[in-house]
Amino acid sequence: MLRMVPLPRFAGEETGACCFPPPCSEAKRGRGTTRRVVEGARRSALGYLGDEPMSRTQGAGRAAAVAVFLAAVFVAIPWAIASTGRTDLYYTLSSVALLAIASGGVWLTFYIGRINIGQGAWALAGGYASAVLVATYGWSFWLSLPAAGLICAFASVLVGLPILRLRGVYFSMVTLVLTEVARLTALALPITNGARGITSIPTPGPIRLFGLTIVPAFDSLAEPNRAFYFLSAAMMTLCFAGLWRLVHSRLGQLFAALRQNEDLASSMGVNVPLLRVVAYAISSFLGGVGGAIFVAIAQSIYPSSFTINDSVNFMLNCFLGGLGFVFGPMLGTLVLYFGWDLLFQTGPYQLLIYSGSMILLMLVLPNGILSLLNLRRRAP
Amino acid sequence: MEQVIANGLYLGAQYALIALGLTLIFALMNVLNFAHGQMYVLGGFVVYQVYGLMKLPFVVALVAAAATLAVLGALLERFLFRTVIRRSEREESTMLLAAGIAYFLDAAILLMFGEKQRGVHKIVSGVFVWDNLILPWDRILVAGLAVLFIVAFILMMQYTKPGRAMRAMAQDRTAAQLMGVPVQFYGLVGFALGAMLAGLVGGLLVTITGVNSGIGGPISIKAFMMVMIGGAGVTGGAIAGGFILGMLESVGLTVLHAYGDLTYLAIFVAMMIFLAIRPNGLMGKPWG
């Protein structure tokens, strides 16, 4: 897909924001548990969902982490790009943000205990939905964006009802096949224009409210890529904030219950099939939204825009970041994407080194990068 | 008509052998081997190297392919999968590892053998003609060898000590361990055997369809489908799934000839509907 981009100079920028340990408010709990609570605060600020009682005294730490993250994404990065003139990075970072959104969806299906290797299908479906609405029916991009997400969510309910009954590798394999189904469908349908795809899709128009222009038309801007970066980053922030809230709400608790034991959950009266479909629909919604913005940036879409490779990568992003962390997929996407780009200069050895280091990483950190935080806790 | 069935059987025999390897690894190790297709490709290239370039006899080439893949499988199990299974919190992590290995093999094969489609000269020439049925002799030979390997595999699983041990392990790993089966060792054997089967099919089919470095992924997906149709982790299921997919492809490509990719779309959709009705495939055990 959109990979071969020149070498970035400061890939660490966003990572720094992600991993920043927030200054924790000293716990007001019992003496012995202080250390645990503080650590809990640090990790829960990163969205760790593991095996520890969630402490509720981390407001300050969390707020600081969020502030640093927002400042880095919306101020520091644009400033650094402006001052170094590396405007190509806008495009790269937009891609990372959009892929992270789709990966976040995959992460949610992981969260209910399903390994989803089919997000490419929904990214493709969302991309096509937006492309057709904008290019063929003349919709505004801004309307097509939620529409694409909702179309994916709706379609994924229909697909999900039967396939979510499958567990383990069966579900994984079916979702993998689903990506192929999406590609072949895009090739076969008249409305998607077969292998030629849809090209010359207009860029997003303006948003006007009460005669006021809130967002200018993208093609009127000197740097549309900058606008796309802000759009993608804002969407990513929104999606992950939503995800974070979701898994910390009651719904999230029920999702976790599903992952750990579907039978027990249903014996307590939890409507397991419904919740599974809800999670899958949200996941596909994220895939569709990510795909739709991607298409708006590329101004074109083909059946091969999202393939099985992308589906696998979405899954890898989640694994690599750490499945126990809401923000794992964000970090995983960043690392994998920039890792791949950094290796560009190794020429023919790019894939070899890339996959080799992935294997090594698995050996050293089988529970994802963010699990480093847990290690530090265990070795005092 | 006979032609369609004969083609289906020929494809089915190959597919069944691929699916057997995949299902064996899954049953013993609970690992979904994403790299199965790449192992197939590697087997094809070994035969291309030994038989096609070095001009050694085909049998030697086939043995070389089997040995290479068996060793590769054993090494992967011993040094990668075993470690990750031991250290990881979630057993799905092996999927990431398998995907990484798939990419790695893809890259390595591309570097070693280039991206060109490679073929070798026919192992036997001539065509078998009977009524309106036309089959080249080499296809018949290759299908026969595949069936022979399948039968040998089944006999081994049924009647030899390692076969019995592996069956016990597939049934219930803990129980097998308590009965004194060295599960680690047989995990390694099973992995080597599964990889070897993939390599053997690659080695057989390179004589007919040739091989190129890009087909690993698609082969893996086909293997997944066969295993799903038949039921994961079951020998009979893998064989049934292989023949069913072979038949479907053969029929579909004839009937939907004009539409090309529609065959696969139809097969995929049919399979998803089938799985919605029978979540464990034809013969699979209930999952989880």
Added chain:
Amino acid sequence: MTDPILAVRDLTKRYGGLTAVNEVSFDVQEGEILSIIGPNGAGKSTIFKLISSFVTPTRGEVRFRGEVVSGLAAHVVARKGVVRTFQETTIFKGMTARDSVIVAHHLRSRASLFGFFFGTAAARRDEDAFGRSADEILDFLGLGAVRNELASNLPQGHLRALGIAIGLAADPKILLLDEPFAGMNVDETNQAVEMVRAVRDRGVTCLLVEHDMAAVMKISDRIVVINFGVKIAEGTPAAIRADEKVIEAYLGVEDESIGL
């Protein structure tokens, strides 16, 4: 006799050629402790799965307070008040004891799930109420001290109790306990027996499957005996002890498998 809370009629389940449960009928009265006993593989767990609607019967039906519940989805039956625990110690491994019990309060929530997403006042009220109720249940079952332990770190006895706690949190009218005393020593069993009695005294009807004869005899108001999927006897503990068909059925099997 009053109307039974649960009526099982001609319940039959076939798996392929095997008839796991064959024409079993019995009633459960409100507030009693009824035990189902029988050798391994007799079909006891299958009866539980049928009652809780985890599997649909081949024939026959289950009525809860006069209403047919077989054929409904498992979670619907659970919401009506028929809650089962599992034979294997089935828990949420990655959660603390307290969190597991809180999750199990889901049924009682009045706020919508979206209310919980946005943290509305009703949702927060429910959240607090669930926490208090969970603590109460944990204390009641003697799990107060381990409430913040990971469920997967708890010893066997505590796990069984946690299974019951999760069941109780779902606000059952009738609780189905599958081998609640399995893997316990005599002391633990005695404690668990008291626990089940206490649960009954809270007004929850209890239906047990159990191997431990001593415990069964001590705890049950009535006993139903199943052999090869068929009900061969039903009555008070004293009557069952004297029943010839029961003795015969049990003489045919190894002592250890019935825990005599």
